[in-house]
Amino acid sequence: QQQVKQSPQSLIVQKGGIPIINCAYENTAFDYFPWYQQFPGKGPALLIAIRPDVSEKKEGRFTISFNKSAKQFSLHIMDSQPGDSATYFCAPREGGTYKYIFGTGTRLKVLA
Amino acid sequence: NAGVTQTPKFQVLKTGQSMTLQCAQDMNHEYMSWYRQDPGMGLRLIHYSVGAGITDQGEVPNGYNVSRSTTEDFPLRLLSAAPSQTSVYFCASSSPHRGLKETQYFGPGTRLLVL
Numbered sequence: 001q002q003q004v005k006q007s008p009q010s011l012i013v014q015k016g017g018i019p020i021i022n023c024a025y026e027n028t029a030f031d032y033f034p035w036y037q038q039f040p041g042k043g044p045a046l047l048i049a050i051r052p053d054v055s056e057k058k059e060g061r062f063t064i065s066f067n068k069s070a071k072q073f074s075l076h077i078m079d080s081q082p083g084d085s086a087t088y089f090c091a092p093r094e095g096g097t098y099k100y101i102f103g104t105g106t107r108l109k110v111l112a
Numbered sequence: 113n114a115g116v117t118q119t120p121k122f123q124v125l126k127t128g129q130s131m132t133l134q135c136a137q138d139m140n141h142e143y144m145s146w147y148r149q150d151p152g153m154g155l156r157l158i159h160y161s162v163g164a165g166i167t168d169q170g171e172v173p174n175g176y177n178v179s180r181s182t183t184e185d186f187p188l189r190l191l192s193a194a195p196s197q198t199s200v201y202f203c204a205s206s207s208p209h210r211g212l213k214e215t216q217y218f219g220p221g222t223r224l225l226v227l
Contacts, residue, residue: 006154009152034214034216036216041221043116043204043218043219043220044202044216044218045218046215046216049214098143098145098160098162100145100157100216101157102155102156102157104154105152105154
């Protein structure tokens with residue numbers, strides 16, 4: 001059973017574009033919704049995260065939109081740059097635990 | 113701080129061999145976990161620990177053992193390696209910060225090839 005569905009699998013945008021990556025989940029017990037960024041040959045690193053009591057969070061060029069009723073959250077990257085080219089993962093956490101369930105990842109390429 | 117360290121960086125095993133992947137963190141984090149990453153499948157949780165002496169199974173625990181005798185170390189043991197265990201293995205640690213950004217810190221990974 002796939003608890004977390006991430007889309008799209010890959011995405012190519014021009015520099016300055018606004019890529020959007022989506023994550024849909026089944027488990028209503030998730031209580032923390034982070035996005036991770038991974039560069040080739042490296043471990044993932046936390047990019048931005050949101051808790052379910054707010055609908056949007058911005059940190060620099062990165063924004064999370066959260067829709068609790070639809071059980072979806074998405075990552076928006078404003079003014080994307082070639083240095084943003086990486087793989088992005090959503091990884092919601094099961095409430096009351098430290099178990100994070102990762103999506104299958106989105107490979108983003110930003111063209112110069 | 114070195115953060116989360118993993119050894120070895122790369123390992124080749126023959127089917128049936130056993131080995132231990134090492135993971136250590138110097139941030140005094142309570143929570144540690146092991147993931148495997150396979151193409152197109154994201155990261156899948158193998159085992160995790162919420163403190164010394166406490167471990168539990170994740171999504172894909174079969175074929176792997178863990179122990180947590182100290183806060184700093186969380187080794188992952190492959191008892192009898194199989195080609196299906198060819199993967200990149202990541203160790204992570206975190207500490208609960210209610211109300212603040214809770215971050216999992218990942219190590220650089222161990223690339224394992226089982227022939």
